[in-house]
Amino acid sequence: MINEELYEHSESVNELLARYGVKFGIYKNGVFHEQLFPFDMIPRVIEKDEFEFLERGLKQRVKALNEFINDIYHDKKIITDGVVAEEFIYSGSGYLVQCDGISPPKNIFTHIAGIDLVQSKNGEWFILEDNLRVPSGASYPMIARELCRRSFPEEFEKYHVEDNRNYAEILSRTMSYVNTGGLSVILTPGRFNAAYFEHSYLAERTGARLVTCEDLIVDDEHLYFIDYSGKRERISDEYLDPVNFNRESLIGIPHIFDIYSKGNVALINAPGNGVADDKGIYYFVPAMIKYYLGEEPILNNAPTYLPYYDKDKQYVLENFDKLVIKDVAEAGGYGVTFGNKLSKQEKENFIALIKSEPRRFIAQEVIDFIDIDIYDNGQAVPRKADLRAFVLMSDEPVVWKSGLTRFSRNPDSFIVNSSQGGGFKDTWVMKE
Amino acid sequence: MQRLRYSYHMQLNFEEPVREHHFKLRCFPSSDERQKIFNEYINIYPTHFSSAEKDSFGNMCIYGAANQTHDHFSVDVKGEAEININGQLKVEAYKAGIFKYETNLTKAGNNIREFHRTLEPSALYTSNFERAKYFMNVLYDEFSYVQGVTGIFTTGEEAFTIRSGVCQDYAHILLALCRLERIPCRYVAGMIPGEGATHAWTEIYDEGKWRLLDPTHNRECDDTYIKISSGRDAQDCSINQGVFYGGGRQRQEVKVIAEKV
Numbered sequence: 198m199i200n201e202e203l204y205e206h207s208e209s210v211n212e213l214l215a216r217y218g219v220k221f222g223i224y225k226n227g228v229f230h231e232q233l234f235p236f237d238m239i240p241r242v243i244e245k246d247e248f249e250f251l252e253r254g255l256k257q258r259v260k261a262l263n264e265f266i267n268d269i270y271h272d273k274k275i276i277t278d279g280v281v282a283e284e285f286i287y288s289g290s291g292y293l294v295q296c297d298g299i300s301p302p303k304n305i306f307t308h309i310a311g312i313d314l315v316q317s318k319n320g321e322w323f324i325l326e327d328n329l330r331v332p333s334g335a336s337y338p339m340i341a342r343e344l345c346r347r348s349f350p351e352e353f354e355k356y357h358v359e360d361n362r363n364y365a366e367i368l369s370r371t372m373s374y375v376n377t378g379g380l381s382v383i384l385t386p387g388r389f390n391a392a393y394f395e396h397s398y399l400a401e402r403t404g405a406r407l408v409t410c411e412d413l414i415v416d417d418e419h420l421y422f423i424d425y426s427g428k429r430e431r432i433s434d435e436y437l438d439p440v441n442f443n444r445e446s447l448i449g450i451p452h453i454f455d456i457y458s459k460g461n462v463a464l465i466n467a468p469g470n471g472v473a474d475d476k477g478i479y480y481f482v483p484a485m486i487k488y489y490l491g492e493e494p495i496l497n498n499a500p501t502y503l504p505y506y507d508k509d510k511q512y513v514l515e516n517f518d519k520l521v522i523k524d525v526a527e528a529g530g531y532g533v534t535f536g537n538k539l540s541k542q543e544k545e546n547f548i549a550l551i552k553s554e555p556r557r558f559i560a561q562e563v564i565d566f567i568d569i570d571i572y573d574n575g576q577a578v579p580r581k582a583d584l585r586a587f588v589l590m591s592d593e594p595v596v597w598k599s600g601l602t603r604f605s606r607n608p609d610s611f612i613v614n615s616s617q618g619g620g621f622k623d624t625w626v627m628k629e
Numbered sequence: 630m631q632r633l634r635y636s637y638h639m640q641l642n643f644e645e646p647v648r649e650h651h652f653k654l655r656c657f658p659s660s661d662e663r664q665k666i667f668n669e670y671i672n673i674y675p676t677h678f679s680s681a682e683k684d685s686f687g688n689m690c691i692y693g694a695a696n697q698t699h700d701h702f703s704v705d706v707k708g709e710a711e712i713n714i715n716g717q718l719k720v721e722a723y724k725a726g727i728f729k730y731e732t733n734l735t736k737a738g739n740n741i742r743e744f745h746r747t748l749e750p751s752a753l754y755t756s757n758f759e760r761a762k763y764f765m766n767v768l769y770d771e772f773s774y775v776q777g778v779t780g781i782f783t784t785g786e787e788a789f790t791i792r793s794g795v796c797q798d799y800a801h802i803l804l805a806l807c808r809l810e811r812i813p814c815r816y817v818a819g820m821i822p823g824e825g826a827t828h829a830w831t832e833i834y835d836e837g838k839w840r841l842l843d844p845t846h847n848r849e850c851d852d853t854y855i856k857i858s859s860g861r862d863a864q865d866c867s868i869n870q871g872v873f874y875g876g877g878r879q880r881q882e883v884k885v886i887a888e889k890v
Contacts, residue, residue, distance in 0.1 A: 272723075273723045273726065276723060276726060277722075277723045283726050283729075284730070286726075287726060287727050287729070287730040288730045288731075294685055294686075294727060294861070294865070295684070295685050296685065297685035297727075298685050299685070415651075415694075416677075416678060416694075417678045417680060418680055451651035451694070451872055452651060452653075452692050452694075455653070455680070455682060455690075455692045458682065459682065
């Protein structure tokens with residue numbers, strides 16, 4: 198049995214992961230903690246055919262999302278044609294008015310998309326979320342695979358798994374494709390950022406320089422990197438974490454947005470693309486696919502209702518107990534409420550809130566998604582797990598043949614986010 | 630058609646010297662369908678570099694940096710404007726969509742909402758412009774022009790609560806009222822004849838055109854209104870955004886002169 202063979206190496210691999218500092222940081226009550234991200238040896242295995250199906254669906258989805266962002270910041274045809282409700286665009290926090298009219302290099306907004314999926318017990322896959330604001334996580338299965346191969350190289354060969362160590366190449370290609378003629382850098386807010394391990398690992402693997410805001414300066418119409426000798430080198434490519442990008446206060450790199458709007462630097466991912474990963478906008482993605490590509494969606498959303506529409510609100514109120522309600526402004530597993538877990542009083546309050554602020558919530562059918570075994574104290578036990586697939590855009594979208602499988606360590610929980618104490622697995626896409 | 634001469638002077642005086650001062654200025658009237666600018670003169674001092682661009686609202690901006698140590702920073706803009714307030718061409722409705730929705734500065738809180746409920750129903754008004762004019766009239770009776778009681782970060786709701794403020798506050802409250810009914814409307818920063826500070830007024834989207842109302846004076850705008858910039862609210866039109874090292878306290882002087890030629 199493969200799983201048991203793998204489990205024998207669990208301790209040595211986890212030890213290596215700790216030594217390499219595979220951690221993520223979280224803020225709780227305003228204090229920064231760094232945690233190891235628990236790794237479970239049993240991989241999620243996806244057969245070749247199945248992955249090819251996912252690949253088609255994911256490419257289609259990301260293409261449509263990119264078209265959508267382009268449209269929203271230019272002609273807004275999808276609003277004029279009444280396919281997407283205007284209010285969800287303009288009163289959502291993801292829409293950045295400053296980006297209106299700006300065309301990024303090669304018109305790419307969604308350079309790196311992290312699409313979260315789950316598989317239901319009858320085998321059907323559902324999209325749960327589109328993450329377009331530089332989704333993190335690819336580095337974890339990359340390094341886990343690397344360290345597993347190092348621990349038991351011969352055994353690994355016989356499994357016929359697609360090599361996932363090419364993520365760095367795909368990312369480099371994505372960066373070069375939009376490069377406007379300078380250095381590639383990966384910008385990190387620094388050591389105390391949740392994704393610092395990822396930033397440093399990807400910089401090392403792609404050969405891009407890891408920089409902080411202090412290393413970059415805008416002079417005239419270009420961005421420069423200041424090296425230790427004080428020399429300035431022109432930069433035209435950038436991996437920017439837009440969460441830390443606060444243009445209005447000009448904190449960060451002053452004028453980077455000004456020169457971006459002139460086309461003198463590429464920012465990955467493009468600022469403003471949060472407009473498409475809003476939980477409210479998610480509802481409209483299947484309609485977007487039909488609208489922009491003239492195709493039927495290959496991968497479905499989990500059945501979703503917008504209380505903003507009266508018909509949906511009616512359904513939500515009548516079926517409250519079997520739905521999961523999400524606050525569109527929250528992320529990372531926060532703001533998620535299961536209807537059946539509320540007391541009578543809590544339920545009444547919550548329904549009143551939905552009625553007064555319908556724009557703020559979406560409701561979804563609870564998908565009973567599959568369990569995958571994890572080892573807990575030497576014992577294989579089933580736990581809920583999702584999959585974050587990574588789609589990188591250059592001339593065409595490319596789906597990385599791996600992904601981050603996250604699981605809940607709590608047997609009763611559907612919430613797999615690492616910030617909520619979940620762990621991760623490697624994702625094996627089989628060659629045959 | 631009216632021709633006016635204008636001059637805008639702004640100076641920042643720093644108590645302690647500053648360096649690596651990055652700025653973005655938005656204080657330059659530019660030519661469009663309603664106004665033609667002639668004999669423009671711009672002087673920004675000191676600068677290490679500067680570069681011009683238009684922001685997403687079409688406002689002319691100059692960004693740049695002054696790296697060397699300095700204890701004051703000044704901007705002078707002079708020119709002549711020829712204005713034909715009715716010169717605007719049709720604007721497609723989708724371009725006005727963003728202006729229907731509240732911003733932090735134009736969000737109606739309980740006080741504006743309560744006031745709105747006491748007003749005549751919208752069904753009595755046949756157009757966005759007539760409705761907005763009605764709002765302007767009732768606001769003018771309710772509100773007093775008082776300097777020094779509000780600041781640049783005061784929201785429409787806060788100003789309305791104390792029933793007093795300046796042109797920026799009049800404009801924000803009018804915008805908040807219009808946006809409660811999803812009437813597209815924008816904030817305009819500019820200059821009118823006289824001496825003093827910049828002025829602010831509003832534009833209401835009505836049947837394909839932006840029509841102008843000056844709520845501070847309770848009147849429609851005429852050919853003497855020189856536009857500097859427009860946006861969703863005063864923040865979109867901020868004249869000077871900057872970051873620098875050092876400085877201690879700073880004092881800002883602004884002097885605007887506009888006169889008919």
